[in-house]
Amino acid sequence: MKQVMESAALAAGRAIMAIHSAGPDVHYKPDSSPVTEADEEAERLILAALGRYFPAIPVVAEEAVAAGIIPDISGGLFFLVDPLDGTKEFIAGRSEFTVNIALIRNGAPIAGIVLAPALSSGFVAVExxxxxxxxxxxxxxxxxxxxGCRGRGKALTAVASRSHDTPETARFLDDHGIDACTAIGSSLKFCLVAEGLADVYPRFSRTMEWDxxxxxxxxxxxxxxxxxxDGAPLAYGKRNQAHDADFANPNFIAAGAGWSTAAQKR
Incomplete structure (x- = not known):
């Protein structure tokens, strides 16, 4: 599993960087979000790799879903793919875009890879x-x-979205006495908390599960x-939501080991 995810992400990253160097052609989906040929080519490569090695596991991929292609995930085991997370950063010439592949089992992410090809680094989790x-x-x-996440210290550091900052985020930081906040794009925010460089990532604007x-x-x-x-673990595979689209996330708090539920609800 780990080797296949890494190989697929690296192939996608190589294709993305080739297009990044040439200058991407940008067009827009029905929801007005941008998409480039890098998103599409990266997704094609990832789907081909996952289909070759894990043909029985369905794949929910961002661009496929946008085209109306949604597999049956009722078995509880499926992949989630964002071939180019941080498309706005990619278009703007910044380096904070990523390739995201995750394996979900019964609503929880049990394996994943985040590749940041322009930063020559990545993160992976299995077992x-x-x-x-x-x-x-x-x-x-x-x-x-x-x-690994760091323990809670006296001074807390947050990470927040570069492109989707909100008044609620500022209020959260103030309520919890957090003065230091790093703005960064894509799923790298989770990774900064995971490697102990930040304590908490509050998100008060819309995300999708593949993000x-x-x-x-x-x-x-x-x-x-x-x-x-409300303190529940963020779940995956959300379909037929009365209040939002399939696979849309509610607001959430992603945090390290030192962040208690009590602090979250403070």
């Missing part, structure tokens, strides 16, 4: 072990290092957690 790894110039895995699943898998394997505002 409750989270790692950070380097990516070589020829898109191979380099040095690996186990990571969060891989980073959430890494965070949970590193000893952290992602919970909705």
């Amino acid at each position: 409750n072990r989270a790692e950070r790894f380097a990516v070589t110039d020829d898109f191979a895995i380099g040095e690996r290092q186990a990571i 969060t699943a891989a980073g959430d898998a890494i965070l949970r394997a590193a000893g952290g957690e992602t919970r909705t505002l």
Whole structure:
């Protein structure tokens, strides 16, 4: 599983960087969100790899869902794929975009990879072990290092979305006495908490499951957690929601081991 996810993500990352160097052609989906040929080519490569090695496991992928292609996930085991998370960062020429692949079982992310091809690094989690790894110039895995969330200290650091900041986020930081906050794009926010560089990632604007699943898998394997505002673990495979679209997430708090439920509800 781990090797296939890594190989698929690296192939997608290589394709994305080739398009990034040439300059992407941007068009827009019906919901007005941007998409590029990099999203589409990366998703094609990932779907081909997962279909080759795990043909019995359905795959929910962002661009396929946008095209109306949604597999049956009633068996409880499925992949979630965001071929290019942080498309706005990609278009703007920043480096904070990622390739996300996650495996979901009974609503929980149990394995995942987040590859940041422009940063020559990535994160992977399988069997409750989270790692950070380097990516070589020829898109191979380099040095690996186990990571884990840090304990709660006196001074707290948050990470927040670069493109989706909200007044609720500012209020959360103020309510919890958090002065230090790093703005960064894509699922890297989960990874910063997972490797102990930040304590909490509050999200008070819309995300989809493919945006969060891989980073959430890494965070949970590193000893952290992602919970909705009522304290329940963020669940995956949400269909037929009365209040929102299929696979849309509610607001959530992703945090390290030192962040208690009491602090979350403070």
